[in-house]
Amino acid sequence: xxxxxxxxxxxxxxxxxxxxxxxxxxxxxxxxxxxxxxxxxxxxxxxxxxxxxxxxxxxxxxxxxxxxxxxxxxxxxxxxxxxxxxxxxxxxxxxxxxxxxxxxxxxxxxxxxxxxxxxxxxxxxxxxxxxxxxxxxxxxxxxxxxxxxxxxxxxxxxxxxxxxxxxxxxxxxxxxxxxxxxxxx
Amino acid sequence: xxxxxxxxxxxxxxxxxxxxxxxxxxxxxxxxxxxxxxxxxxxxxxxxxxxxxxxxxxxxxxxxxxxxxxxxxxxxxxxxxxxxxxxxxxxxxxxxxxxxxxxxxxxxxxxxxxxxxxxxxxxxxxxxxxxxxxxxxxxxxxxxxxxxxxxxxxxxxxxxxxxxxxxxxxxxxxxxxxxxxxxxxxxxxxxxxxxxxxxxxxxxxxxxxxxxxxxxxxxxxxxxxxxxxxxxxxxxxxxxxxxxxxxxxxxxxxxxxxxxxxxxxxxxxxxx
Numbered sequence: 001x002x003x004x005x006x007x008x009x010x011x012x013x014x015x016x017x018x019x020x021x022x023x024x025x026x027x028x029x030x031x032x033x034x035x036x037x038x039x040x041x042x043x044x045x046x047x048x049x050x051x052x053x054x055x056x057x058x059x060x061x062x063x064x065x066x067x068x069x070x071x072x073x074x075x076x077x078x079x080x081x082x083x084x085x086x087x088x089x090x091x092x093x094x095x096x097x098x099x100x101x102x103x104x105x106x107x108x109x110x111x112x113x114x115x116x117x118x119x120x121x122x123x124x125x126x127x128x129x130x131x132x133x134x135x136x137x138x139x140x141x142x143x144x145x146x147x148x149x150x151x152x153x154x155x156x157x158x159x160x161x162x163x164x165x166x167x168x169x170x171x172x173x174x175x176x177x178x179x180x181x182x183x184x185x
Numbered sequence: 186x187x188x189x190x191x192x193x194x195x196x197x198x199x200x201x202x203x204x205x206x207x208x209x210x211x212x213x214x215x216x217x218x219x220x221x222x223x224x225x226x227x228x229x230x231x232x233x234x235x236x237x238x239x240x241x242x243x244x245x246x247x248x249x250x251x252x253x254x255x256x257x258x259x260x261x262x263x264x265x266x267x268x269x270x271x272x273x274x275x276x277x278x279x280x281x282x283x284x285x286x287x288x289x290x291x292x293x294x295x296x297x298x299x300x301x302x303x304x305x306x307x308x309x310x311x312x313x314x315x316x317x318x319x320x321x322x323x324x325x326x327x328x329x330x331x332x333x334x335x336x337x338x339x340x341x342x343x344x345x346x347x348x349x350x351x352x353x354x355x356x357x358x359x360x361x362x363x364x365x366x367x368x369x370x371x372x373x374x375x376x377x378x379x380x381x382x383x384x385x386x387x388x389x390x391x392x393x394x395x396x397x398x399x400x401x402x403x404x405x406x407x408x409x410x411x412x413x414x415x416x417x418x419x420x421x422x423x424x425x426x427x428x429x430x431x432x433x434x435x436x437x438x439x440x441x442x443x444x445x446x447x448x449x450x451x452x453x454x455x456x457x
Contacts, residue, residue: 019303026302057301085298092291098299106286109293117277119262130278134286169300176296180280 196232
């Protein structure tokens with residue numbers, strides 16, 4: 001019984017930490033969770049993740065470098081960032097709830113997949129040219145700035161675009177590319 | 186020109202061409218496989234016995250360095266090709282161009298799991314905020330406090346300024362030098378002294394002043410800190426001459442707590 005209440009308390013605390021934005025970026029680093037929840041935080045997160053499944057949510061771990069091939073070490077976990085994301089996808093009608101129009105999402109999909117195909121880096125001009133095929137010219141710059149502001153894309157001083165932290169946290173890049181290649185269009 | 190000199194000149198030119206080629210591959214994003222690594226290594230090897238001057242060795246090292254960058258680009262390219270993310274960019278671009286906006290958006294929604302993030306004020310933080318607001322003076326009053334006071338202009342002697350703590354009795358740099366001398370005298374044969382044995386004084390304010398001075402001694406390169414983390418011991422080691430480590434070494438900040446409790450503990454330890 002004691003053990004149960006111990007974990008119930010930890011799960012509540014973990015949910016507060018993960019749901020509420022405490023820093024500029026959402027999510028919590030592994031070391032921070034360890035500090036707040038104790039060294040058994042991976043177990044606490046596991047239990048919370050099981051709860052969240054019923055709500056179609058999940059705890060997503062984004063590692064600093066590439067995702068480890070085997071079970072991540074404690075050090076890798078401590079440097080990783082943990083987020084709560086949707087478990088399944090959004091329905092097209094639901095996207096309005098996130099404040100995105102279908103045009104915005106299509107443009108974002110195109111920009112991300114194009115950058116992936118160019119080994120993670122593409123000139124902004126090239127991406128904007130592609131966007132102009134489907135979006136009115138005046139919207140292209142606005143949309144591109146929005147993707148950058150929301151941290152889906154990052155731009156360096158040479159006007160090269162990269163995938164930023166939000167894309168790494170929210171988008172399953174393998175699935176996106178597979179779906180695009182399998183599309184009939 | 187002797188044949189040796191001619192050969193050296195030719196070797197230098199060839200190395201420079203290699204450097205330029207490698208640089209352009211890296212900077213302009215060209216295909217890294219246009220550089221034939223074996224050929225480049227053969228050239229570097231061929232001319233290496235000719236080099237005598239530091240300038241020539243530097244050119245040789247630069248060529249190797251640039252070649253290493255190109256090999257890294259080649260390795261990245263192979264790694265990317267071997268990952269599941271590799272797709273023919275032309276094929277993908279074609280798919281993107283041909284897909285409709287709706288199709289693209291629907292595909293993306295199947296691969297997208299947006300982060301759930303909340304920002305919400307709680308009753309507790311609201312109560313705290315109201316308490317703060319009630320205690321906050323109106324701007325007109327706050328500005329009045331920080332406004333400058335009109336005073337008659339007059340003269341003050343150096344002694345008066347020292348008394349009012351506007352001027353120090355000794356120039357700071359002189360005081361620092363004196364402190365450094367004291368440290369040098371107090372370290373034993375080992376050339377170091379435990380931090381608290383040097384900083385600790387009869388009174389807590391004096392201890393604080395000494396800790397403050399020590400921080401400058403270390404920052405300005407008059408002394409260094411030797412930290413034994415496992416034993417939780419810290420020693421001060423004076424240098425014979427001040428060393429400027431700025432820009433030469435990675436400097437680190439070491440927070441040292443000089444609290445009243447620690448000072449008391451040290452004092453008790455001294456008495457024992």
